[in-house]
Amino acid sequence: MPDAAASPLQNDAPAVPKAELIAALQQGMPAHALLWHEEDTTPYECDGLTAYRQRPLCVALPETEEQVQHVLRTCHRLRVPVVARGAGTGLSGGALPHRHGVTLSLARFNRILQVDPHSRTALVQAGVRNLAISEAAAPYGLYYAPDPSSQIACTIGGNVSENAGGVHCLKYGLTVHNVLRVRGYTIEGEPITLGSEALDAPGYDLLSLAIGSEGMLAVVMDVTVKLIPKPQLARCIMASFADVRQAGEAVANVIAAGIIPAGLEMMDKPMTAAVEDFVHAGYDLDAAAILLCESDGTPEEVEEEIGRMSEVLRAAGATAITVSQDEAERLRFWSGRKNAFPASGRISPDYMCMDSTIPRKRLADILLAIGEMEHKYGLRCCNVFHAGDGNLHPLILFDANDPDQLHRAELFGADIMETSVAMGGTVTGEHGVGVEKLNSMCVQFSPEENAQMFAVKHAFDPHGLLNPGKVIPTLQRCAEYGRMLVRGGRLPFPELERF
Amino acid sequence: MPDAAASPLQNDAPAVPKAELIAALQQGMPAHALLWHEEDTTPYECDGLTAYRQRPLCVALPETEEQVQHVLRTCHRLRVPVVARGAGTGLSGGALPHRHGVTLSLARFNRILQVDPHSRTALVQAGVRNLAISEAAAPYGLYYAPDPSSQIACTIGGNVSENAGGVHCLKYGLTVHNVLRVRGYTIEGEPITLGSEALDAPGYDLLSLAIGSEGMLAVVMDVTVKLIPKPQLARCIMASFADVRQAGEAVANVIAAGIIPAGLEMMDKPMTAAVEDFVHAGYDLDAAAILLCESDGTPEEVEEEIGRMSEVLRAAGATAITVSQDEAERLRFWSGRKNAFPASGRISPDYMCMDSTIPRKRLADILLAIGEMEHKYGLRCCNVFHAGDGNLHPLILFDANDPDQLHRAELFGADIMETSVAMGGTVTGEHGVGVEKLNSMCVQFSPEENAQMFAVKHAFDPHGLLNPGKVIPTLQRCAEYGRMLVRGGRLPFPELERF
Numbered sequence: 002m003p004d005a006a007a008s009p010l011q012n013d014a015p016a017v018p019k020a021e022l023i024a025a026l027q028q029g030m031p032a033h034a035l036l037w038h039e040e041d042t043t044p045y046e047c048d049g050l051t052a053y054r055q056r057p058l059c060v061a062l063p064e065t066e067e068q069v070q071h072v073l074r075t076c077h078r079l080r081v082p083v084v085a086r087g088a089g090t091g092l093s094g095g096a097l098p099h100r101h102g103v104t105l106s107l108a109r110f111n112r113i114l115q116v117d118p119h120s121r122t123a124l125v126q127a128g129v130r131n132l133a134i135s136e137a138a139a140p141y142g143l144y145y146a147p148d149p150s151s152q153i154a155c156t157i158g159g160n161v162s163e164n165a166g167g168v169h170c171l172k173y174g175l176t177v178h179n180v181l182r183v184r185g186y187t188i189e190g191e192p193i194t195l196g197s198e199a200l201d202a203p204g205y206d207l208l209s210l211a212i213g214s215e216g217m218l219a220v221v222m223d224v225t226v227k228l229i230p231k232p233q234l235a236r237c238i239m240a241s242f243a244d245v246r247q248a249g250e251a252v253a254n255v256i257a258a259g260i261i262p263a264g265l266e267m268m269d270k271p272m273t274a275a276v277e278d279f280v281h282a283g284y285d286l287d288a289a290a291i292l293l294c295e296s297d298g299t300p301e302e303v304e305e306e307i308g309r310m311s312e313v314l315r316a317a318g319a320t321a322i323t324v325s326q327d328e329a330e331r332l333r334f335w336s337g338r339k340n341a342f343p344a345s346g347r348i349s350p351d352y353m354c355m356d357s358t359i360p361r362k363r364l365a366d367i368l369l370a371i372g373e374m375e376h377k378y379g380l381r382c383c384n385v386f387h388a389g390d391g392n393l394h395p396l397i398l399f400d401a402n403d404p405d406q407l408h409r410a411e412l413f414g415a416d417i418m419e420t421s422v423a424m425g426g427t428v429t430g431e432h433g434v435g436v437e438k439l440n441s442m443c444v445q446f447s448p449e450e451n452a453q454m455f456a457v458k459h460a461f462d463p464h465g466l467l468n469p470g471k472v473i474p475t476l477q478r479c480a481e482y483g484r485m486l487v488r489g490g491r492l493p494f495p496e497l498e499r500f
Numbered sequence: 501m502p503d504a505a506a507s508p509l510q511n512d513a514p515a516v517p518k519a520e521l522i523a524a525l526q527q528g529m530p531a532h533a534l535l536w537h538e539e540d541t542t543p544y545e546c547d548g549l550t551a552y553r554q555r556p557l558c559v560a561l562p563e564t565e566e567q568v569q570h571v572l573r574t575c576h577r578l579r580v581p582v583v584a585r586g587a588g589t590g591l592s593g594g595a596l597p598h599r600h601g602v603t604l605s606l607a608r609f610n611r612i613l614q615v616d617p618h619s620r621t622a623l624v625q626a627g628v629r630n631l632a633i634s635e636a637a638a639p640y641g642l643y644y645a646p647d648p649s650s651q652i653a654c655t656i657g658g659n660v661s662e663n664a665g666g667v668h669c670l671k672y673g674l675t676v677h678n679v680l681r682v683r684g685y686t687i688e689g690e691p692i693t694l695g696s697e698a699l700d701a702p703g704y705d706l707l708s709l710a711i712g713s714e715g716m717l718a719v720v721m722d723v724t725v726k727l728i729p730k731p732q733l734a735r736c737i738m739a740s741f742a743d744v745r746q747a748g749e750a751v752a753n754v755i756a757a758g759i760i761p762a763g764l765e766m767m768d769k770p771m772t773a774a775v776e777d778f779v780h781a782g783y784d785l786d787a788a789a790i791l792l793c794e795s796d797g798t799p800e801e802v803e804e805e806i807g808r809m810s811e812v813l814r815a816a817g818a819t820a821i822t823v824s825q826d827e828a829e830r831l832r833f834w835s836g837r838k839n840a841f842p843a844s845g846r847i848s849p850d851y852m853c854m855d856s857t858i859p860r861k862r863l864a865d866i867l868l869a870i871g872e873m874e875h876k877y878g879l880r881c882c883n884v885f886h887a888g889d890g891n892l893h894p895l896i897l898f899d900a901n902d903p904d905q906l907h908r909a910e911l912f913g914a915d916i917m918e919t920s921v922a923m924g925g926t927v928t929g930e931h932g933v934g935v936e937k938l939n940s941m942c943v944q945f946s947p948e949e950n951a952q953m954f955a956v957k958h959a960f961d962p963h964g965l966l967n968p969g970k971v972i973p974t975l976q977r978c979a980e981y982g983r984m985l986v987r988g989g990r991l992p993f994p995e996l997e998r999f
Contacts (some may be wrong), residue, residue: 089574118756119752119756119757119861120752120755120756120859120860121755121758121860142758149968164705166699177705177708178677187952191948193949193952194949197924197925197926198859198924199666199857199858199859199890199920199924199925199926199929200857200886200889200890200891200926200929200930202926202944203926203927203928203932203933203937203940203941203944203955203971204933204941204944204945204950204971204972205712205953206663206676206708206709206711206713207709207952207953207956207959208957209676209705209708209709210704210705210706210708210709212705213705216705218704220992229758236722253618253619253816256619256620257617257618257619257620259620259641259728259729274600299801300803301801301804302798302799302800302804304799305798305801330760358696358698358699359621359698360697360698361619362618362619387699390699391698391699392699421698422851425598425696425697425698426696426698427696427698427699427701427702428702429702430698431699432698433702434702434703438702441702442702442703442996445701445702445703446703448691449690449692450693451703452912453686453692453706453959453960454703454704454706456959456960457704457709457956457959458704458957459959460955460956460958461952461955462953472702472703473703
């Protein structure tokens with residue numbers, strides 16, 4: 002097994018002086034494609050996880066693939082870390098710069114190269130926005146299914162790196178289920194193609210391995226995605242429940258009845274109250290929890306499925322059921338869900354968004370456990386989540402200016418993650434590990450399992466230069482994390498500045 | 501990169517004398533669980549690919565997980581190759597024994613540990629037969645979707661190793677889409693769990709990596725599979741076409757119309773003639789090609805979809821369309837398809853079954869190319885395949901007793917694979933690489949890409965002991981293959997005895 006401690010994030014000294022690196026990079030790209038002054042690199046200091054910030058040594062904005070290869074070859078030769086970056090909307094710090102590294106922005110690779118309605122695929126460059134793919138496919142009645150909340154801004158390259166999901170992934174799958182092929186470069190600047198346009202590929206499934214690898218195995222240049230037909234009709238049920246346990250059980254019952262809704266989301270009372278004030282979605286504010294349960298397909302399919310879903314929800318104890326009567330009402334139902342995160346920002350100075358998963362049948366249990374944690378840590382928590390997937394997004398509300406509240410919020414978050422794992426779940430469903438959940442990987446996996454991941458990383462990137470220090474914790478970190486928990490749960494990242 | 505030449509298959513000397521190995525294995529398992537006399541190991545000398553045979557040094561039939569660990573630890577310590585084996589129904593020689601190795605049979609791990617109708621999953625041991633899972637789930641109205649033709653006999657452990665498909669995988673996915681978790685052991689005998697019962701898992705997607713890895717990364721002990729509801733109704737269209745190009749285009753048009761049939765299979769005239777004699781499926785023997793196109797779901801969905809499919813097929817030039825009127829007729833339509841391989845055995849002394857894939861839109865092109873190859877090589881070829889997936893199963897008919905026919909059949913097969921790759925496809929869709937398609941991997945992948953696969957293998961199994969010599973060709977083999985093609989295309993496996 003390669004030595005985990007070889008990760009450059011552990012190494013406090015830069016591999017080469019900044020001037021030498023800049024000079025080497027300038028030999029293969031125009032001056033305007035390199036940023037290294039503090040005022041120019043500051044906009045790149047964090048991604049959607051704003052709690053951690055760090056400026057890179059420099060930012061490269063290549064315009065051609067030759068320039069991408071030049072950056073990679075130069076960094077490989079000089080042993081300089083490389084962090085690829087799309088739109089920077091990630092929520093776990095996956096695109097957080099390395100203080101001694103190059104941030105490789107793929108923003109300029111933003112062309113849709115082909116939309117093929119016959120084979121129902123599109124070939125797009127890494128920097129193309131998620132929603133732009135569906136817009137380009139719309140004239141053919143097609144769309145790209147995975148729809149993270151950030152889909153207006155986030156790029157397909159980032160989606161591939163994080164294996165992004167969205168409210169429709171219960172029925173239509175995550176990024177890994179909707180991508181056929183990825184083309185890119187290794188850290189050596191060598192071309193690599195993973196997957197194919199045809200069914201399956203021989204040998205190991207390196208495509209699935211690369212999807213969700215958070216930029217640690219290769220740099221993505223373009224992606225062949227599947228397109229699917231836009232459903233003729235979609236209707237959404239809003240169902241009210243008098244207690245969260247019943248709502249959790251209703252979710253499990255819908256799935257157990259053999260129905261795969263196009264979306265199955267849950268919000269608890271604190272969440273609907275915060276959201277309703279903000280977007281006036283028409284939610285039932287008396288309910289302890291509401292479910293949004295969508296059906297799409299032909300009008301016949303939708304009618305039949307809405308009927309069956311309503312039956313299951315009523316049998317599970319729904320106190321009210323409202324079915325969207327037109328597209329405007331359906332979009333209004335969803336507007337509340339899609340604005341849940343910003344709505345939380347209105348009721349609390351800060352919030353911490355968790356992303357753990359649990360087997361669907363444990364939904365009611367985890368909700369009750371989170372309720373008890375609110376008392377234990379003396380902090381409020383709103384719950385909004387992809388219920389059908391068992392993917393929780395508890396939003397822990399706190400004031401970061403109060404160090405004690407921050408401390409309790411961190412303990413609360415760690416408790417949710419550990420409880421999720423104990424219930425057979427995982428520490429992250431769709432936001433990735435990045436830097437935020439590095440410690441939680443010590444909870445999720447044994448030292449041997451984390452070492453196995455390091456070995457896979459090593460097979461692609463022997464010097465550990467691609468996005469080092471992310472995703473896989475070192476043995477030393479896990480040991481320290483264990484000691485910290487014993488001491489009372491402070492979760493510092495000594496190598497990062499905390500904001 | 502690890503040295504490919506380190507593969508034990510290249511090494512002609514056993515790591516330890518047979519007696520020493522047997523003695524070491526006997527220390528951790530009962531005498532009756534070890535076979536090493538020639539008459540006892542001969543039944544294990546090949547799998548479904550009978551052209552290559554080799555007896556192992558010994559066969560281990562452990563009855564407990566401790567015994568599995570003992571076998572692995574012993575072999576790891578003594579540097580002896582291990583080839584895991586399920587039912588031995590594989591078609592590419594993935595379970596072909598290693599002459600200096602241990603064949604590790606998992607036949608005795610044949611218990612269904614749990615069927616959970618609520619979460620719609622089953623936990624089964626590696627040696628459980630594919631069909632037995634659906635039988636156990638049937639009382640709950642559920643079944644396990646992937647249905648390889650060998651499903652009566654093949655095991656879930658083998659399905660995981662080969663990423664098995666089947667006629668329904670167009671709609672319901674391959675094994676990789678229907679497995680949530682795999683538990684097993686590394687070559688060191690260390691426990692390893694890949695995937696989880698919850699959505700996604702953090703870190704690299706090692707579950708997908710292991711599925712289809714042909715026993716080269718770990719030994720599978722048990723598998724958590726998804727179960728899905730049995731459709732209320734299924735009906736099948738048999739459509740006739742006057743030429744194969746039209747039939748190929750009809751397949752592409754069905755998919756382009758946004759329909760995902762429950763099965764979409766194609767047979768050409770030589771194939772239907774052979775089959776009809778054998779099973780009397782009621783096929784149109786005048787048609788140049790027939791399509792079987794199935795719809796399943798609620799009665800309303802099926803009616804609507806059968807209507808739309810019929811329209812597309814008619815517009816594509818179908819000369820006749822017959823829809824199954826009851827379950828008996830539907831099963832009769834499929835009986836011909838499912839018996840295509842044995843039917844070929846009745847019209848030719850030998851046949852070679854190919855498994856290449858092409859992008860769906862190239863279906864007509866590859867069929868025409870195969871037609872030309874029949875003239876070029878002077879051999880007949882029947883075509884039967886998963887048309888919806890673009891997964892071909894051309895059956896090249898020949899007489900193995902005629903060395904020249906065998907030679908031409910091998911050239912014919914290599915030509916099909918190379919043409920498929922040139923059309924954007926792959927050398928294998930669902931049968932795996934094993935030993936049969938080792939040379940074709942040189943066509944599919946660059947030396948760098950094959951080296952990358954070796955590096956991944958090395959990350960799990962640094963000494964190359966798990967199923968060595970399979971799947972990934974050495975640089976030396978690819979170089980020799982290139983030279984052989986120039987010399988006239990003989991494709992020998994010098995290290996194997998050819999039958």
